[in-house]
Amino acid sequence: MRGIHTLLRLLAAVFVAHLLCSTGTAKVTAGKIKKFLDTDNHTNNWAVLVCTSRFWFNYRHIANTLSMYRTVKRMGIPDSHIILMLADDVACNPRNCFPATVFDHPQKTTDLYGDNVEVDYRGYEVTVENFIRLLTGRVTTNTPRNKRLLTDDKSNIFIYMTGHGGEDFLKFQDSEEINSYDIADAMQQMWEKQRYREILFVIDTCQANTMFSKFYAPNVLSIGSSEKGENSYSHYHDRDIGVSVIDRFTYYNLKFFESVDMSSKHTMADLISTYNISLIHSTPGVRTDLFARELEKTYLTDFFGAVQEIELTAEPYPIGKNSVS
Structure with missing residues (x-):
């Protein structure tokens, strides 16, 4: 189980790095990356x-x-x-x-x-x-x-x-x-x-x-x-x-x-x-x-409960070739 979690974290890191390199944008903040990679919260x-x-x-x-x-x-x-x-x-x-x-x-x-x-x-x-x-x-x-x-x-x-x-x-x-x-x-x-x-x-x-x-x-x-x-x-x-x-x-x-x-x-x-x-x-x-x-x-x-938290944003995210959310 621990090996699976490690693999998922590595894949997530590669994904985020790809987004940063391909867009050159600062919209993906360190806080969002940390939250994305955080596996401490319970899932079930x-x-x-x-x-x-x-x-x-x-x-x-x-x-x-x-x-x-x-x-x-x-x-x-x-x-x-x-x-x-x-x-x-x-x-x-x-x-x-x-x-x-x-x-x-x-x-x-x-x-x-x-x-x-x-x-x-x-x-x-x-x-x-x-x-x-x-x-x-x-x-x-x-x-x-x-x-x-x-x-x-x-x-x-x-x-x-x-x-x-x-x-x-x-x-x-x-x-x-x-x-x-x-x-x-x-x-x-x-x-x-x-x-x-x-x-x-x-x-x-x-x-x-x-x-x-x-x-x-x-x-x-x-x-x-x-x-x-x-x-x-x-x-x-x-x-x-x-x-x-x-x-x-x-x-x-x-x-x-x-x-x-x-x-x-x-x-x-x-x-x-x-x-x-x-x-x-x-x-x-x-x-x-x-x-x-x-x-x-x-x-x-x-x-x-069995309800996942949903994060709502105040501003709409742009959808396009070079946009990142």
Whole structure:
């Protein structure tokens, strides 16, 4: 990947030099050349959405994940850049009185399951091993494209996890656990292998903030739903379905995102400022010491959007044989 970037930079330099020599004009400034050759900005966004629970009574965790999936798609990230790990066992569960549907609100205005959900890791494929292999790229040669995180050093990655957890661990389908050291080491491997530029890690579980306490890889912004010793609480019990349909922390994050679109200038600081302990019933945590940018200057679309910036000029550029823009 680094060799490709070097080749592109050399080709760009040759192109700009040719323009300067052929026109003899000063319109191509040093600043424009630097901006043209600058490859530090990120070029793509990815999302890894993981529900680590299964069984009917964990309906809300599936709804959490599908709600976040719907949001990142609405913000512009295509399915080709979303990895969805889901037990996928409630929509067609015999106890579901609304077959083939998943809702996150008792009013049932939005069917999260819908007709356009692409689950990449389903059922018993949602394991600790598969999750770590996905992040680090250590998948087998016969792994299909939709099960690969095809990121590079220009990728921003949003990782969302929800399920049952405790201090420094998160359960995977009641059969195994992943701990904070496992994820921390996986992210360091990702950094060493140039698999990301920045990571936004969000987790909704009991004692969630302990899950990013061991992180040490750079350029990682972490947000959790609850402090050590605190539970993460459910929201909106549905009497028809018979279970709670979403967790409080995820619900209030999604409520903020409903007012955001792909052209939004809202920042991570704007999102975090909306956290209200009296509504969430736990203490959200934010870890910024590994993140290089200020939250006030980090747009939500830096992780969720798929819109490229367009530079508009006040003066029209001449189009002709000897003109340069």
